Amino acid sequence: MTLRHLVRMTVFVAPLATAAAQARPPRIAAGWELDTTAGPGAWNPQRGMIIETWQLWRDYLTSRIRGEPRPESWLADERAHWPEYDLTSFLAYQDLGRTAVTVLTIQPPAPDVRDTVVIRTLFAHVSTDSAGKSPVVRPLALTRLYAVRTRAGWRLSNALPHVTARWTRVTEGPITFIYSPSTRPDPARRRAAARFVDSLANVFRVPPPKHIDYVVTSAGEEAYRVLGFDYAVIGAVTAGKTFIGDHLIVAGDARQGEAYFHELAHIVLAPLAPPNSTPALLTEGLATWAGGSLGYSYRAVLEQYAAFLHEHPRITLDTLIDGTGSGDSGYRPGGALLCQLVFDVGGLTSLHTLLVQARSGDVRHAVESASGLTWAQFAARWQARARNGPPR
């Protein structure tokens, strides 16, 4: 499961830009251990680097919250490699107007290091209990960010390159696998992943991705540590996160290892269904149709979904599209079946029509144009197939 799914379900839905536009910039406080006031005469050999990096991080974050990002504060190499360069932002910077930000520590990673510091920051929501009396603190993330000294001054840097610097790297086709020492590399799965990428691009006639970085870890917690979270709301023991624009996958599921097909499918199919303009029902549907979900094959997902619909007879394709069910009523299996049924009508041509037209946001109209059926006909077909499960 990607964190994106979980965040959508369990945390907040306010997109960063909206939150930023409306939010009062939060106060960024220094924790007990971080002395940002030590005068020039104070005896602390690390004082200079602590003050400089504290200001760098505080100013970067404040600007970002105001919706005026300062990319130049970030290491140029990382920005060149990853368009979406700040890898903790998708989780830590949600609903920033309500977030209390505390910079806990700024310390070098080892006693004599003078060109690198580790900055640990707690993002938490503070409220009161239902009686309005006792304070309640609900941490969202504890992030681990680095700052490195360059010729141009201090620059911010993700945990990922620091944490994985000595990990084994193996390239297979377009994918570079980066192995945590806690994993056991599996050449067969590596080949399966490269083949999957190749054949998926072929089947959907999209240019195959030139390069994918794929970090293999053994658990969700470890995957998030690589991304720069010492703690984060991830909601599951296994988890992965894909940065589609960065062509980066950080997987934390030992059952899938190198072969997290769902996440690979997101990257391969992005040219067909750009994630920023395509409804999530279809981007998730496509990835699930092509690569299964949560370690299960598409067929197994459909079997489980049929059983789920038996217990939840009110769920229809309409409730999925309108998001009127409570929580996630299966937009991944449901979206996958929608894509498949459109494909069954007119192959890739119909699927293309669906994806292009759906960018307007009107999925029903897109389905009608792509399938040549009325909405009622298509919805009835979906309902029958979803309830019956995959053909035996």
Ligand SMILES: [Zn+2]
């Ligand atoms: Zn997904």
